[in-house]
Amino acid sequence: EIVMTQSPATLSVSPGERATLSCRASQSVNINVAWYQQKPGQAPRLLIYRASTRATGIPARFSGSGSGTEFTLTITGLQSEDSAVFFCLQYHSWPPFTFGQGTKLEI
Amino acid sequence: EVQLLQSGGGLVQPGGSLRLSCAASGFTLSDYAINWVRQAPGKGLEWVSLISASGGTSYYADAVKGRFAVSRDNVKNTVYLEMNNLRAEDAAIYYCARDPRVSTIGNWFDPWGQGTLVTVSS
Numbered sequence: 001e002i003v004m005t006q007s008p009a010t011l012s013v014s015p016g017e018r019a020t021l022s023c024r025a026s027q028s029v030n031i032n033v034a035w036y037q038q039k040p041g042q043a044p045r046l047l048i049y050r051a052s053t054r055a056t057g058i059p060a061r062f063s064g065s066g067s068g069t070e071f072t073l074t075i076t077g078l079q080s081e082d083s084a085v086f087f088c089l090q091y092h093s094w095p096p097f098t099f100g101q102g103t104k105l106e107i
Numbered sequence: 108e109v110q111l112l113q114s115g116g117g118l119v120q121p122g123g124s125l126r127l128s129c130a131a132s133g134f135t136l137s138d139y140a141i142n143w144v145r146q147a148p149g150k151g152l153e154w155v156s157l158i159s160a161s162g163g164t165s166y167y168a169d170a171v172k173g174r175f176a177v178s179r180d181n182v183k184n185t186v187y188l189e190m191n192n193l194r195a196e197d198a199a200i201y202y203c204a205r206d207p208r209v210s211t212i213g214n215w216f217d218p219w220g221q222g223t224l225v226t227v228s229s
Contacts, residue, residue: 034215036152043202043219044152055217087152091215095166097142097154 002026002090006100013078013107021103023071023088032092035064035073038102039084047086048073075105083107109133109218111141111203116223119193123227127188129203129220137161137181140206142216143188145199145225155201158186160210171197190225198227 003026013019023033031051036044046055048064051071063074075082088100115127129141143155157166158177165177171190179186186203201223204216 043222044216045219046215046217049207049215049217089152089215091213094213095154095157096168097157097216099152099154101151 001096002029002093002098004088004090004098004100006086006088006103008103009101010104010106013105015078015080015107017078019075019078019082019105021073021075021086021105023066023073023100025069025071025090025092027093028068029090029092031067032090033064033066033071034089034091035062036087036089037082037084038087044087078107080107111205111218111220113201113203113220113223116201116225118226118228120229121194121227123193124189124191125193125225127190127201127203127223127225129186129188131184136179136184136186138209140212141177141179141186142204142206143177144202144204144216144219145197146202146222147196147199150199153199156188157212159212160206164212193225193227195227198225200224 005024007022033051035048038044052064061076065072085102085104087102110132112130119125140159142157156177162179174192176189203220207217
């Protein structure tokens with residue numbers, strides 16, 4: 001089973017600044033990583049797939065990068081509505097599909 | 108609009124059974140694989156099960172293997188998760204989530220259903 005480790009657990013950033021969230025895989029997952037945003041009481045929303053492809057309707061402020069074992073989600077021009085928990089998902093080697101434990105972003 | 112609409116869930120005693128449903132709206136469910144993902148209160152996401160578009164192939168997390176069964180009725184445009192011998196640690200919000208590509212499996216999940224709460228308690 002591939003373990004996905006996210007850091008930091010919590011990130012506090014001021015409005016307008018940049019946030020950098022990390023996800024590390026226990027073994028190579030190529031570019032088979034997706035990123036999700038989850039707000040309280042809501043289902044996860046897809047932001048990024050294939051490590052760097054933005055999902056439909058996702059603003060350009062959200063960008064993903066990385067390959068192999070190291071992945072990054074960057075959010076620029078932070079807004080209050082960006083406050084959420086962010087999860088990474090690997091779909092390279094399954095079952096099981098595995099998620100990171102999440103990073104809580106506070107604006 | 109492409110949507111997954113969930114129903115079922117509720118309170119069940121340890122050892123009991125429950126069936127969750129996931130219905131498609133805005134697309135033909137029979138073209139897509141469906142995953143089930145759960146989230147214990149205040150916790151992260153855990154993949155539970157996957158069923159292929161045809162229903163001929165299914166996969167389970169070790170934690171639920173032998174107790175949960177996924178099935179689909181493509182005429183009713185609905186996927187089911189039958190949960191048996193439920194334990195306290197199965198309590199969670201359960202989400203269904205679609206494979207985004209037609210007739211494939213093993214991709215990211217999008218979109219997701221709204222989730223349904225399963226509580227296991229005596």
